[in-house]
Every structure is written in structure tokens, then in C-alpha cells.
Amino acid sequence: MFVSYKWLQEYVDLTGITAKQLADRITKAGIEVESVEVRNKGIQGVVIGHVIEREQHPNADKLSKCLVDIGEGEPVQIICGAPNVAKGQKVAVAKVGAVLPGNFKIKRAKLRGEESNGMICSLQELGVESKLVPKEYADGIFVFPSDAPVGADALQLLYLDDEVLELSLTPNRADCLSMIGVAYEVAAILGRSVKLPTIELHENNENVHDYISVRVDAQEDNPLYAGRIVKNVKIGPSPLWMQARLMAAGIRPHNNVVDITNYILLEYGQPLHAFDYDRLGSKEIVVRRAKNGETIVTLDDVERTLTENHLVITNGKEPVALAGVMGGANSEVKNDTTTVFIESAYFASSVVRQAVKDHGLRSESSTRFEKGIDPARTKEALDRAAALMAEYAGGEVVGGVVEVNTLQQKDVVVTITLDRINNVLGTAITKEEVAGILTNLQFTFTEHDGTFMITIPSRRADITIEEDIIEEVARLYGYDHLPATLPIGEAKPGKLTPYQAKRRHVRRYLEDAGLFQAITYSLTNEAKAMMFALETATPIRLALPMSEERSVLRQSLVPHLLEAASYNRARQVENVALYEIGSVYLANGEHELPNEKERLAGVLTGVWHAHLWQGEKKAVDFYVVKGILDGLFALLGLENRVEYKQAKREHLHPGRTADMLLDGKTIGFIGQLHPVVQKQFDLKETYVFELDLEALLKAEVDDIRYTAIPRFPSITRDIALVVDEHVVAGDLERAIIEAGGELLKDVSIFDVYKGDRLPEGKKSIAFSLRYYDPERTLTDEEVTNVHEQVIKAVEQQFGATLRG
Amino acid sequence: MKERLQQLQQEALEKIEQANDLKALNDVRVAYLGKKGPITEVLRGMGALSPEERPLMGALVNDVREAIQRALEAKQATLEQEEVEKKLASEAIDVTLPGRPIRRGNHHPLTRVIEEIEDLFIGMGYTIAEGPEVEKDYYNFEALNLPKGHPARDMQDSFYITEEILLRTHTSPVQARTMEKHQGRGPVKIICPGKVYRRDNDDATHSHQFTQIEGLVVDENIRMSDLKGTLREFARKMFGEDRDIRFRPSFFPFTEPSVEVDVSCFNCGGHGCNVCKGTGWIEILGAGMVHPNVLEMAGFDSKKYTGFAFGMGPERIAMLKYGIDDIRHFYQNDVRFLQQFHRV
């Protein structure tokens, strides 16, 4: 909403308050003033001139030589390039010495040999946006009404000495979509009174019902429809002050009838529509829902196909307006219009919103209906419009109003105590202060023993409950006066849940292990949605995605991590190690929320460790990633409960992929990217993993219990076992641990060999076994006994032989 | 004999002095103090002395041996010291060469901001509540006083999946769910961080996915002044002890009264700069008193209970705090961006 400071003074006294100060006060009280536009863009010395003579410039086809009276001594000669300049016009003249926007100084000049003492200005040259300039003056100078006083300040007449406040209105403050509404707000803030326009309506003795009848078939959509007939109007320009105010408010002037409807829309917040009565095609108005497939050509010359979701104004046969949004071209007011039917109605916001949405057509009118108008002003606005048309379009107002009114209006009364106000705000506001605020708001109320009974005016439809009153009091009392306290009542310590605490530990561990935390998008495309998923479900699609790329919810974090790696590689960052903790979304049936499962995933590629001058360089491989995950399992106390099983998974290298099992249940995978996928993402050798974080963090683990530090020496024995190459180390290790019993404390692998010195198809794995008894020093014989059992076990289970 | 001994001592001390390595020194030791050395020889010749002379000569021999021994030890220590120094000198390294790198990653800047805020409020007695990102229309809108057809729904164009299910547009549904779980009994004191989604085109200042942190306190006797005090405390801990806050009236459907909360600019201290666009204040939060409809819908008696709620955007805070100019950085995961947040 654009509010002209000059125009606003019509309704509320602004003496002593500059536009800037007013803007600050309004903002502080709750409506944000986004900007204060100074309309004068640096203009000085522009006055009204009277073109006394105009003749063709002797040396230039497109120039005119004018003699202009500017109210100072002799008329001056001015050369003008505007095509529409003519004798007898009142025009804006930038005198010699004047300044125009952009610090453009007007000097005495010679144009093609003819002296020019100033410049006749177009509105654009005075800094008015082209889209606001009346169409007939779009390509030339602006012509003032003939009564404009010669020598007067043109800026003042055009409201270019004005300042315009741009209000950014929240949806609850639709009441400020009008000058009168803003005036009430400003009056409340300043503690001043509101002056409403006086309406002097003179009706003739005809009866409007002889001209037109109204029927509303959709009363819920249109509880109030009122109209008047104004006859004998003469279409022409509206008065200059009205045009100037419209332009200040951001609306282009058209003609007196249209300008008056727009003026009333701005003044009262009541959208009006003027029909050319003679073009209506009937003597009745029927308001109804449109029929499916019915069409209307709106004022913007677009044919629109309607449905029964739209409300139309018809002449009993066909639509003449899309209710609350835009009129129809068939009944448009034109230059030859003589009789006008003015519509002032209350349309329900939902039906207007639907039309706006379906037709992508938002107007000053529809905005107001969508947000809700004050029905108490509907008929007053109609009267004011009719009166103005009589005054400024030479019309004659036909007696009476056609009206269908099924509006149920009750006064809203809110009762609240002073204590309640102070208890909610934490303040010590007095009864008198509250009464003062309510008075300034011009709410009627009674007060008895600290209880206020307040009748809410219909313009403030946003106020219905106690809290609304508390808010009014708070904002006008001023939040700066609100004390700062802390909640009283019992204070319990805050704490992370065990899950949240562990999740933080997981993050820190992974970061200290060398991975950066990534956050990627949850929405992906259909193809990527299910890639790498640990569990899959029917993809969850958005009803109305903005792009195919972000249309489906992900079931794995890996694809977007791969994209991140790829993004980095494309920017010469070849060594990438990222992890992400985030949700995947598994459908649960159409009417249920999906299962959201928190996952931990990672991507690693490039060099893992390099210490170049020492000749060390290690690329990421499977075991680098596995080592990090082993550390993670140890961090969570699960190191002995997770096992890796060779696995085959889509998109992963068939020989370099493992599933991870916690207590025998699959909780994740780790693997090298399949070369095909690697290429697809434009990556080099890359490893990924994904884990069910909830399974990891929710696994029950024992509390830490101290065990005695070894007091006796341990004995270490190494064995190198030769086995078939398909035997995996993990199985051997398990067998060793089982056979080693109580005394075997540690098993570690220190060598794996495959090659010339062994028979084809064989490999050797060397284990180091450490035996220990916490109670005593072990003897060699005891160790040898157990050790031999270990060897026997692996011989029997795997056909292992000791390597010589 | 006496002369002989004195001469031997003289000779030995000279040779010790001349020895320039441990081997040469040992040779001197063996030569003079060894079993076949001249002093032993002198001792052997003592049999020829008279019983009166013998003890005197014996003492003299001992003195000479000790003198040589002492000289040997002293020299040995000197030589050893020299040897060590020589060895150490040969072992010198270039300490300016790079050390063995420890590879470390770090928090995403959003996590950094979120954890800092979480910890601040945990310190004030809050717990952290989380909830689903795919949410029911009921919890995302209706339970928050945004019935179907409410004009404010326009303000947050949403990603719907079905008519009743959507990606949450704010973390407020977690508040609604938490209150519901409390079954009308306070106190509720929670912080809700999480991802949210809106139908926005991604550009430098918009992201269809972003994060939010909201807070909620519901109890008997919660006042709006408590909101002000709490947020001032937060602002000071988060942005510096001399920060101040101010409330500007605003509108949110789920709170009433509603305010926008500005924090005095931490860049210029309130004098005005380009960070605060010359105003001295930076808008950080939206807040207000929980709307009675929201309390009632969650099963709380709004005559008995009051509450406050507030919300903020970690992206915005991180952008202000670190001077980040484009919101897309948070979701591109460029390592050169991420690694800038490695410091404590």
C-alpha cells in the first residue's frame, strides 16, 4: 500500500510530524514502512505556463516555437519538441535556471537558430514513472486543466512535492489497504482524530429500480451487492488533484469515471466497478457461479474460460464481470458512455482467491477482497462515488440504491481485565493508560473495576479475542517499555537425549577422522531416489514439483554425496572426504506419513594421506574407509558386534563391497563405486558407505566397567596359515578366537601373501596371537597346548597348513 | 725410584692430554695402569726396599696411580662429551620442513551455528525436540491456527505430496506435537532445530530447503517480558555481551502478540554499517506469545497456561556471522567452503 503523505493530511492532522518521522512511528507500532519515497527527484523552478502562441519552428519539422506566459513579466519564447503542444494549453515549464531530475540544469539556449528560454516538460521529464503517465500524454507533454494558475508551482499541483510511504502489510491488517484505514492507524499512534470525507449526494427524482434490478444467486459468495445509476455523465479527465493522488498511489489515471472508482478504492478500501449501463445488454444484474466452460473477455482483452468455482456478474444471460477481479470488455466504460452503473459489493475472499489463482490475475480490487473488506463501508463508498461522479463527470444521480443484502453483522465485543493484560505482558500498565490507547484506537468501551468491555469496529475484523486487545495495547504502549525478565517457576536442567549426544560424538569422531560434514538436498529426481538405498519403498513424489531434479524424496544419502564429490572434482578439488547425517524417506502408504530414518553416509575419493617430502602418498582404498568405520563402531562400543560380509549391491564394485551386520542384522554397506556409476558421476576411484544411524545409536551397550590392568607377562605366538585363496580372513580369525578360548586375548593379522612362493590358488595369512592369564604367569607348555588347538581348529575347518 | 714414579706420572699425564679419542685414551690406560705397565713394574721392584721405605713408596705409587686415574676419567668425560656432540651435530634436521599432517574435517557451518544455539538454550534449561520433515497438514498448519484457506498460507507456498501431507514449511509442527504429548500439562521448554522446505527458486538469497530453529515455553505465568529477557540473554551469549534487542510488532498466525526481534548490530555496535544497512539493528528472530487457539488445539487450557515461541534461521545467522554472500554455498558442499570453518 502506497500512502501519500499529502493526501493523508486530508483525514488526519499531521502537523509537526514529517513523513520520515511518521514512517518510524508507524513501523514501531506494527506496520512496517518499507520505504519513504521523496517524489521530487531534485526539481527546482518548474511552474505552470500558458501557451499563448505556437507556430512551426522555421528550421525543424518536429519542433514548435511557443510563446509562453510563465507569470513573470513578458511571455518567453520556448522551443518544444513534443508533438502535442498547442496554443491555449496550460503546461509545466522549467524556467531558465530550473533543475530537472539527474541535476539537469535548464539554460537559455538556441535550437536550430531559435532562442529557447526554458523547457516545456512531460511528466516523465519530471520524474514520473512512464507506467503512471495517462495514456494520452504518454508520448508528449502533460496538459494541465485550463484553470491551473499561471506561475504556480507545478510540483505542488502534481503532488511531486509529496512523499509516499510504502506500507508492507501483514495479512491481518487489511484494514490499512485504504487511506481511511491508515488514517485510523495514524490517529491511534499520534492520539489525534480522524476526519472522514463529507458526502454531498443529490439524487434526482427518478427511481433506480426503473433502470435496473439485482438478483444474487450465490449469497454465500456475495452477501452484499449494491448499485447506483449515474446518468448524463461526460467522460473526460478527472480533476488534477485526483489524478495526482492516484499517481502518487501508483495508479495511472484514465478518465473521470474510472479514476473515481479507483479513488474510492484507495480512499475506502472498497473496490467498485463502473459498467456502461447502455452496454450491459439488459436491465438486470444476476450474480451467480459461472457455468463450466463459460467464457468472458476481461478488460485486458483476454478471453477467459470459467468454471463453477468462479463467481460472475451477469446481465441475466452472459457474464459482464469476473466478480471482484476484473470487469468484462463488453460493458466497459468508454469515451461515449453516458450512463454508468456503479457496483459496490462484498465478495467472499475464498471465491475471489480462487479466480485470482486460476487466472493468474491479481488486481487492486481482488487483493482487497482476498484480504477482506469492511462491509460497513460498502454503501458509503457507493454514495461517495456517485457524488463525485456528479461533481466531476457532470452526472446526475438517479434516486435510490439497488441492493441485495443478506449480510449477518453483529458487533464484536471483547471483555478483558487489566490484570490479564499485565499478566500476559509482564507489565504494570494502568487502567488509564489502557483506556487512553482504546480511545486513540477509537474503539468504544466501558470499564468497570478494571474490566474492559470493548466493541470492535467492523473495520478491524482482525480483532476478535482478548489476545488481540493485548496486542493492540502492547504495540501502542510500545515494546521498548516492556521489561526483560526470565520465566519464574521450577528450573530443570536441559540436556541432550542419549541419542542426540551420541550423534554429536559421531559427528566429531568422523570429522577428527578426516571427513567434512556435508548437507545435501532431500529432494532428488526419480532415478536417484532409490539408488544405493539400504531399504527401498515406493518413491514419494511431490504433487507439484518445481523441477524434475527436485521432485522425489531420497531413499539414500549417497547419490547427493556423489554429486558433491563430483562438484568438487569439477573444480579441481580431487581429494574429497564427506559424510552426511540426514533422513531418508520410505513410503508407508498414501495416507500415512513415511518412515523417516536417519542415515549416516560418506564418500571418499582421491589421496587419503600424503606427506610428499617423505615420499608418502596413500590413496583412499576400501581399508581406509573400513578403518574409519571400525573406529566408529569402537566409539559406540559395538566393535565386537559388527561384522563385514562380502556382498553384491547395485552400483557398487562386485568384488569390493561388504555389508555390515550388527548382531547379525544388516545395518549398512561399504564399497567401491562401480566403474559405470563412477563414470556417470565423473569421478575417479571412489568409496562410499551408508549406515542405519538409528540402529547404531539405539543399540544397547553395557556401561563401561573397569578391568584390571595386566600384572603378569603375556606370551605372543605368530603363525602363518596357508589356505585356499577364497578363504576370508574374518572366518579364520573367528575360528582362531573360538579355539583360543579364555587365554587368547588378542589376534592381529600382520601379513597377507599371495604369489610365486606359494602354490597356485593359495594364500598365506599371518596372525599374531597374544595369550594372557590375569591371575598368573602362563607357562610355555600351557600356551603351546592352546596354540596347538588353535592350529588344529584351522586345519580342520579350513584345511589350513602352517607355512614353513 | 721416586724419581722414576714422578717421571712416569709426568709422561702419563702428557699422553692423556694428547689422546684425542677414546681408543687412544684407553691405550694410555693400558700402557700405564695395565698389569704389564711400568707402574706395576715399579711395584714389583718394591721388594728390594727396606721395611721403613716400603709403606712410603706404596703410598707414593698409589698417589701416582690415582692421579693418572683421575686424569684418565676427566679426559674420558671430555672425549665422550665431544663424541656425543659430534653425533648430535650429524643428526641435525631441518625443522622448517612440514610436519606429518593430521587429516581433519569439521562441522558444516550450519551445524556449528545450530549446536551453538542448542547449547545456549540447554544451558537455560531447554531440551531439544525433533520431529518429521514430512508432515501432516494438520500439524504444519491447522494446529498452528492456519486453517485451510487462511490467507497466510500464501506466505509459505509449500511442497505438498498429497492434500494432507507435505514437507514441513517450518519446525513449528514439532511444537504442536510436543505440546500434544504433554496432554495439557506444563511446563514445556523446548528447542526445535531442523530442515524445512518451501516452494522457492534457489538463488543467492532463497533456498527450497533450509534450516530453522524454534523455541517454545509453555507454563503457568509465562509473560511476554520473559520472552524479551530470554531472547536478550540469547542475543548476548550468541553475539556478544553488549548486545541489546528490540521488539517490533508483527504478525504470525500462531502467536499473538507477535513481534520481530532485532539485535543491535554486532558489526558496528549499533552506529550503522553495511551489515545492518545503516540502521544499527539486524532482524534475527520472529517471536510472540503462543496464540490461545494453538494452546487449546494442543490440549492446553489457555486461561491457565500461557507461552512464548520464537524462531530463527541458522542460514541467516551464519551468513551474517561469517559474511557468507550466497545461501547456495550451504548446500553445494564445496570443500573449499566447508574447510573454512575448521577453527574452534
Ligand SMILES: [Zn+2]
Ligand atoms: Zn552495523
